[in-house]
Every structure is written in structure tokens, then in C-alpha cells.
Amino acid sequence: MNGWVSALFLRELRLAVRVGGSGVVGVLFFLAVVTVIPFGVGPDLNLLARIGPAILWIGALLATLLGLDRLFQADRDDGALDLILMSGRSMELVVLVKCLAHWMATGLPLVLAAPVFAIFLNLDPVAIGAVTLTLLVGTPALTLIGAIGASLTVTLRRGGLLMAVLVIPLAIPVLIFGVSSADAAIHDPVPFLTPFLILCALSLIAAVIGPFASATALRFASD
Amino acid sequence: MDPFDLGPHAGFIVACYIITFSVVAAVIGWVLIDRAQLNAALKELEDQGITRASNKQNAS
Amino acid sequence: MAFWDFANPTRFMRLTDRVLPWLIGACAIAFAIGLYKSFFMAPEDYQQGDTVRIMFIHVPAAWLAMMCYSVMTLSSIGTLVWKHPLADVSAKSAAPLGAAFTFISLITGSLWGKPMWGTYWVWDARLTSVLVLFIMYLGLMALWRTMEDPIKAGKAAAVLTLVGALNLPIIKFSVDWWNTLHQPASVMRLDGPTIHPDMLIPLLVMALAFTLLFFTLHLMAMRNEILRRRVRSMRQKAAASARPAAATASTQAAE
Numbered sequence: 247m248n249g250w251v252s253a254l255f256l257r258e259l260r261l262a263v264r265v266g267g268s269g270v271v272g273v274l275f276f277l278a279v280v281t282v283i284p285f286g287v288g289p290d291l292n293l294l295a296r297i298g299p300a301i302l303w304i305g306a307l308l309a310t311l312l313g314l315d316r317l318f319q320a321d322r323d324d325g326a327l328d329l330i331l332m333s334g335r336s337m338e339l340v341v342l343v344k345c346l347a348h349w350m351a352t353g354l355p356l357v358l359a360a361p362v363f364a365i366f367l368n369l370d371p372v373a374i375g376a377v378t379l380t381l382l383v384g385t386p387a388l389t390l391i392g393a394i395g396a397s398l399t400v401t402l403r404r405g406g407l408l409m410a411v412l413v414i415p416l417a418i419p420v421l422i423f424g425v426s427s428a429d430a431a432i433h434d435p436v437p438f439l440t441p442f443l444i445l446c447a448l449s450l451i452a453a454v455i456g457p458f459a460s461a462t463a464l465r466f467a468s469d
Numbered sequence: 470m471d472p473f474d475l476g477p478h479a480g481f482i483v484a485c486y487i488i489t490f491s492v493v494a495a496v497i498g499w500v501l502i503d504r505a506q507l508n509a510a511l512k513e514l515e516d517q518g519i520t521r522a523s524n525k526q527n528a529s
Numbered sequence: 530m531a532f533w534d535f536a537n538p539t540r541f542m543r544l545t546d547r548v549l550p551w552l553i554g555a556c557a558i559a560f561a562i563g564l565y566k567s568f569f570m571a572p573e574d575y576q577q578g579d580t581v582r583i584m585f586i587h588v589p590a591a592w593l594a595m596m597c598y599s600v601m602t603l604s605s606i607g608t609l610v611w612k613h614p615l616a617d618v619s620a621k622s623a624a625p626l627g628a629a630f631t632f633i634s635l636i637t638g639s640l641w642g643k644p645m646w647g648t649y650w651v652w653d654a655r656l657t658s659v660l661v662l663f664i665m666y667l668g669l670m671a672l673w674r675t676m677e678d679p680i681k682a683g684k685a686a687a688v689l690t691l692v693g694a695l696n697l698p699i700i701k702f703s704v705d706w707w708n709t710l711h712q713p714a715s716v717m718r719l720d721g722p723t724i725h726p727d728m729l730i731p732l733l734v735m736a737l738a739f740t741l742l743f744f745t746l747h748l749m750a751m752r753n754e755i756l757r758r759r760v761r762s763m764r765q766k767a768a769a770s771a772r773p774a775a776a777t778a779s780t781q782a783a784e
Contacts, residue, residue: 394692398685402675412668412689415661416696419703426707441706448699459692462609466684478580478644485583485637489590492636493742496629500749507756514763519770 250335254343261320262351268316269355272309276356279305280363291368298367299377299428303421305363306356306381307388311413313352314392315399315406317344318464322400331468337461345386345393345456353385376431376438380445384424387449390456391416397460401467420448538755541615545748552745559738566731583641585731589739590634594662597627597743601669602694605687615751617683618758620690621673622750626743628666635659654708658701665693679758 262268283301284294294301321327330340360381364374395413399405427441567585601623607616638656639649650656669686676682 394689398672398689399675401681405675408668408671408675411664411671415665415668415700416692418661419696419699422703422707444703444706451699455692455695459688463685463688466681466688481640481644482579482582485586485640488636488640489586489633492629492633496626496746499625500746500753503753504749504756507753507760510760511756511763514760514767517767519763519767 251339251343254340255347258344258347259350262348268313269351272313272352273355273359275312276305276309276359277363279308280366284366295368295370295373298364298369299373299380299432300425301367302360302364302377302381303384303425303428306360306385307414307417307421309356310353310385310388311392311410312406313348314389314396314413315409317348317393317396318400318460319396319405322467327400327464328468331465337464338457341393341397341457341460341464342453345389349386349389353389357381357385370432373428373432377428380424380428380442383442383449384420384445387420387445387452388417390449390452391420393456393460394463397463397467400464420445420452423448538615542752542755545752549745549748552741552748556738556741556745559734559741563731563734563738566734580641580644581728583637584728585735586739587634587637587641588732589736590630590637591659592736593739593743594627594631594634594659596740597623597630598662598666598690598694598697600747601627601690605690605694608683608687609691615755617679617687618751618754619747620686621679621683622754623747624666624669624673624686626746626750628663628670630739630743631659631663631666635663652708654701654705657708658697658704661700661704662697669693679761 280301287293287297318327321330331337357378360378361374364377369377392409392413394416395409396405398412399409402408423441423445426436427438427445430436430441431438563585567582601620604616604620604623607613608620635656638659642651642656643649669689672686672689673682676685
């Protein structure tokens with residue numbers, strides 16, 4: 247039972263790290279988004295400190311979305327997806343493992359890069375810690391929700407843009423509670439723990455809905 | 470009460486009704502044009518001698 | 530079960546052929562009464578003045594925006610669970626109607642907001658959730674347009690519709706939460722208009738008229754969709770018989 251799960255996990259992780267190095271590119275894209283925002287809103291450090299958590303969250307959301315369109319498509323192109331479907335293993339578990347490996351390869355680098363980028367945005371140490379913590383809890387939810395979009399558009403040749411349009415409305419709650427719990431840690435209109443626990447709950451909900459919905463979509467896409 | 474005196478914000482109210490009417494008219498127009506086009510396509514195909522799957526037996 | 534009687538598209542076409550004229554008539558009568566009542570019978574609101582007349586189309590449109598998503602959710606369950614052959618036809622033809630009514634409710638809402646709030650758009654919780662709903666309708670329509678095979682597109686859209694239905698309460702809740710955090714002091718808060726019976730009756734008649742309009746258009750769009758699939762399968766047949774070598778293979782696949 248555990249053998250195939252770890253084998254699949256290691257395969258996904260190796261593929262994600264070796265082929266194209268999508269984690270590094272994701273971090274570069276994240277850096278580009280963070281760099282471009284001060285050109286838009288001006289170099290006012292107080293303003294940047296106020297909207298810093300939001301910038302980091304939106305950057306992480308966009309970087310996650312960009313990396314997701316290959317989540318199932320590469321496997322579909324070389325036929326591995328059909329083999330996985332025919333293997334008779336629980337497709338929900340397969341999706342969950344693939345998402346976990348994908349998050350380790352692309353989401354975790356974003357979380358690790360966030361404290362560095364937060365310095366550009368003049369965040370104080372408490373805020374940096376809060377943003378990093380919320381990203382650590384929230385980015386798995388983004389990957390899991392994004393997996394639904396990725397599996398729905400798996401048959402399309404250029405589904406990346408459509409996937410982003412489909413996924414962003416579903417990701418709004420994660421964004422709201424991620425940013426507001428980071429804000430709550432800086433200037434406290436509400437205690438930090440309330441939105442943070444809701445964010446954790448959203449990640450857990452996504453861990454249930456995401457694999458179920460995308461496993462269903464993948465089954466329909468293949469037959 | 471004069472029903473045609475809509476008060477200081479008459480423009481907004483009239484604009485609302487006009488926009489609603491035009492959106493609904495556009496949807497109705499889309500449905501009707503779509504139907505006309507589909508019926509034309511169906512007729513053209515039937516004239517070419519292509520029949521639907523349900524009455525295939527008496528066609529061949 | 531009566532529900533399954535509609536499963537045959539030909540029988541559905543025959544049934545709707547008989548029902549549609551009555552539905553159109555009822556819809557026209559309801560609109561005539563509703564428009565007459567909302568312009569000539571309903572008094573001005575003491576607070577909103579004549580702008581309350583916008584409510585007579587805004588509230589029914591907003592109601593339809595939500596009802597349409599419920600119809601699509603039920604149809605998606607029909608597609609995935611019961612594999613009802615008309616369920617994805619119903620879901621597909623409901624999406625543009627839902628988008629149209631959501632658009633109407635957004636436009637009328639902001640036209641009501643300009644005299645009442647002093648601005649066309651506020652990031653109010655209700656407006657924002659309706660905007661998110663609008664984006665979801667458009668996304669679903671885009672998904673349908675980009676997938677070629679109507680059966681596969683129907684299943685993919687059904688999965689997305691159900692995920693959206695699960696997410697909509699969460700989105701509504703989080704938007705409400707976000708709104709209480711960022712409450713701007715300058716914007717006047719007006720809760721839902723207090724309903725006077727003189728206004729409630731035109732409102733209900735208009736809501737009925739809009740609901741009838743929705744079902745009329747929905748049935749007509751479903752008929753179009755069935756015709757579209759017939760044309761599609763006949764075109765495929767024509768293409769198959771044009772190439773005799775491939776003909777036997779593809780007619781077998783079609784059955």
C-alpha cells in the first residue's frame with residue numbers, strides 16, 4: 247500500500263525538480279511580480295509596508311497558477327496518466343500525492359523566498375513571520391484548488407489561461423483569509439488566530455474537495 | 470401622482486430599464502437567430518439526403 | 530417516473546412545443562401587470578424616492594442570478610449521478626442566461642448606487658459576491674466553448690459547477706468577513722430596502738415575470754442545443770460518408 251504512494255511521490259518530485267526546474271522559475275516569476283508592483287504604486291515605503299502582505303499573496307497566487315497547467319498535462323501527453331488510471335489505485339490519493347509533490351517542488355520555494363522578498367517591501371519582522379506562516383498554510387490550498395482547474399483543462403492544448411480564470415474565483419477565500427491574518431498580526435483589529443484558523447480550515451476543505459473533484463474530472467477526460 | 474415624473478434621478482431609472490430591456494432583447498434575439506440558423510442547417514443537411522440516426526433504417 | 534419521460538430528446542421537443550406558447554403568454558401578461566404596477570401603483574419610497582423603481586428589476590434579476598446557478602447545480606447532479614441525457618443540455622443553456630441576469634443585476638445595482646451611495650461601485654459584500662458569480666458564469670461558458678466534444682464538455686462543466694456550488698457559500702462568507710474588516714467610513718450603509726406592502730406586490734409580480742422569462746428562454750435555448758447536437762452528428766455522418774474508407778468505422782463508433 248505504502249510502496250506505490252512513496253514511489254509515485256518520489257517520481258513526481260524528481261520530475262518536477264529535474265525537468266525545467268519549475269520551482270526556480272516560479273520563484274523568479276514571484277520576484278518579478280514583487281519588483282514590478284513598486285513601479286506601479288510608487289516607492290513609498292509606508293504604503294508598501296501596508297500593502298506588502300497583499301503583494302506577496304497575489305504574487306504567490308499567480309506563481310502557483312502559472313506552474314499548475316503542466317500538473318497533469320505532461321502525464322497525459324506521454325500516456326502515464328492512462329496507465330495510472332488503469333492501475334486501479336485510488337485516483338483521489340494519486341491526485342493528493344501529485345499535488346503534495348508539486349507543492350514541495352514549486353510551492354515550498356515560494357514560501358521560503360517570501361521572507362527575502364518581504365524585506366524589499368519594508369515589512370517588519372513580525373509581519374514577515376506572519377506572511378511566511380500564512381503562505382506556508384495557504385499555498386497547499388492554492389495548489390489543491392488549482393488541481394481542479396488543471397484536470398478540467400487537461401485535454402485542451404492551451405488551457406493555461408482558461409485554467410487561471412476558472413481557478414481564481416475559487417481561490418478568493420484563501421486570499422482573503424491569508425492576507426487578513428497577516429494583516430491581523432501587524433495591526434490588530436482582530437486577533438491573529440481567528441482568520442488564521444479559518445485559513446487552516448480552508449486548506450483542509452481544499453484537501454478534500456480538490457482531489458475528489460479533479461479525480462472525477464480526470465476519469466471523465468480519459469474515457 | 471404623475472407617473473411620468475420620476476424625480477431628480479429619472480435618468481438612472483430610465484437607463485436601468487433601457488439596459489435591462491436591451492440585454493433581455495439581445496438574449497431573445499440570440500435564441501431566435503440561433504434557432505433560425507440551426508433549422509436552416511438541419512434543412513440543408515436533410516436536403517443532401519443525410520438522415521438522423523433514429524430513422525436510419527428506412528433511409529438506406 | 531415522469532422525470533424520465535423527458536429523457537428522450539424527441540419527446541422533449543414535442544412537449545415543449547406544446548408548453549412554450551402558454552409560457553410565453555403567461556410571461557407577457559406577468560410583465561404587463563408587473564410593469565404597470567411598478568410604475569403606476571407603487572408609491573415613492575420616503576428614503577429612496579423614485580429610485581426604488583430600480584429595485585423592481587434589480588431584485589428579480591439578482592434572484593434569477595442565484596436561481597440559475599441552482600438550476601445548473603441540479604442539472605450537474607443530473608449529469609454526473611443519473612446520467613440524464615438532457616441534464617447537460619439544460620446546464621449548458623442556463624449558463625448564458627445566468628450571466629445575462631447577473632449582468633443586469635450588477636448594472637442596475639450600480640445605477641441604483643450612484644444616486645443612493647454617491648458612487649457607481651462600492652466593494653460592498655453583496656456586490657462583490659455577485660461579481661464573483663458573474664466571473665464564474667463566464668468561466669463556465671468559456672470552458673464549454675473551448676471543449677469540442679459536447680459530452681466531455683458537459684461532464685467537465687458539471688464538475689466545475691458542483692465545485693462552485695460548494696464554494697459559493699464559502700466565498701460569500703469570506704467576502705462578508707473581508708467587508709467588515711475594510712468598512713469605509715464615508716460610504717453610507719443602506720441595508721435592504723424596507724418593504725412596504727404597496728411595493729411588495731409589484732416586486733413579487735415582477736419576480737414571477739422574470740422567473741417565467743427565465744424558464745421560457747431556458748426551454749428555447751435547450752431546444753436550440755438539441756438541434757445543434759443533431760446538426761453536429763449529421764455533419765459528422767456527412768463527413769464520414771464523403772470518405773468511404775472511413776465510413777464504416779465512424780458509423781460504428783457513432784452507435
